[in-house]
Amino acid sequence: MGKAAKTFLIIILALAILLLVGPFLIPIPTLPGLQPPQALATANSQFVTIPFAGTDGIELHYTAAGDGAPTFLLLHGFASNLYTWDKVVNFFAARGTAVAYDRIPFGLSERLVADDWRDANPYTPDATLTHLIAFMDSMEIEQAILVGNSAGGQLAARAALAYPERVQALILVDAAIYTGGAPPFVAPLVNTPQLRRLGPLIARAFASSDALARQAYHDLDNLTPASLARAMISVQVENWDAAFWEFTAVSSSQPDISGQLAQLTMPTLVITGDDDRVVPTAESIQLAADIPGAALAVLPACGHVPQDECPEAFMEAVADWLAGLFE
Numbered sequence: 001m002g003k004a005a006k007t008f009l010i011i012i013l014a015l016a017i018l019l020l021v022g023p024f025l026i027p028i029p030t031l032p033g034l035q036p037p038q039a040l041a042t043a044n045s046q047f048v049t050i051p052f053a054g055t056d057g058i059e060l061h062y063t064a065a066g067d068g069a070p071t072f073l074l075l076h077g078f079a080s081n082l083y084t085w086d087k088v089v090n091f092f093a094a095r096g097t098a099v100a101y102d103r104i105p106f107g108l109s110e111r112l113v114a115d116d117w118r119d120a121n122p123y124t125p126d127a128t129l130t131h132l133i134a135f136m137d138s139m140e141i142e143q144a145i146l147v148g149n150s151a152g153g154q155l156a157a158r159a160a161l162a163y164p165e166r167v168q169a170l171i172l173v174d175a176a177i178y179t180g181g182a183p184p185f186v187a188p189l190v191n192t193p194q195l196r197r198l199g200p201l202i203a204r205a206f207a208s209s210d211a212l213a214r215q216a217y218h219d220l221d222n223l224t225p226a227s228l229a230r231a232m233i234s235v236q237v238e239n240w241d242a243a244f245w246e247f248t249a250v251s252s253s254q255p256d257i258s259g260q261l262a263q264l265t266m267p268t269l270v271i272t273g274d275d276d277r278v279v280p281t282a283e284s285i286q287l288a289a290d291i292p293g294a295a296l297a298v299l300p301a302c303g304h305v306p307q308d309e310c311p312e313a314f315m316e317a318v319a320d321w322l323a324g325l326f327e
Contacts, residue, residue, distance in 0.1 A: 076103065171271065
């Protein structure tokens, strides 16, 4: 073997060792100032512990307003929280009971890390659906109108397919049905020892940025400091970075339900902003066409979170649809 070839092999070996060992040499400093969820709770905050096999239960943060039927169960999107419904919650509460909860690992719900469960991973899509039904059971909600934004819309649709008797109707808001979740090749990578070691650092770089929140709005003037502060509350909770990485590690397993949409027989309203840069508006239009009898509302000059950016137009569209639903 020539000298050049030997040098090349030594370089390759050194790079391989660096890739294999290097991540374990990088320090993971503790984030200062993180707090338990209860310390960040508002006056309206409530907590309930739902059962989940292999854990001591999962504590979910929720809010509730109004009373009587119907119950509107509000489901937020990826890297978001229940506060995205703040501008419309009273609208729903005036028409029944409005309940919103933080899906793990977001908002002020409990952040589970690897030692907190013994069996099934609580962050998988199947587990997320189990949490929804367990939450409904714990709150004694027999049936609800599910109102889901983005990934919350996908969860709402999956719940309607799996438990149609629990879903009175659907309001799918810029729902991530056709696209969403990490590509399939991500799971093997993020579950390597090296990336699991660096996971909290990667999570901090992603989730501490307001880039996703900014992408979700048609007009950044509508992203008020209060909205941005509510969106970023997740990164103030203890263990948020480790929990976010655990969630990321299974995010490529999102089920494809696009071929089952014709099975949705309950009344459905699809809402989208006309400038959704996260879930393209065309996908929501297709969604309304693929669900039998679904109504469609396209809100002008609005992005991915119309309930926060365009609440008046959002409430008008929902009110018109509800009027026909309960006439």
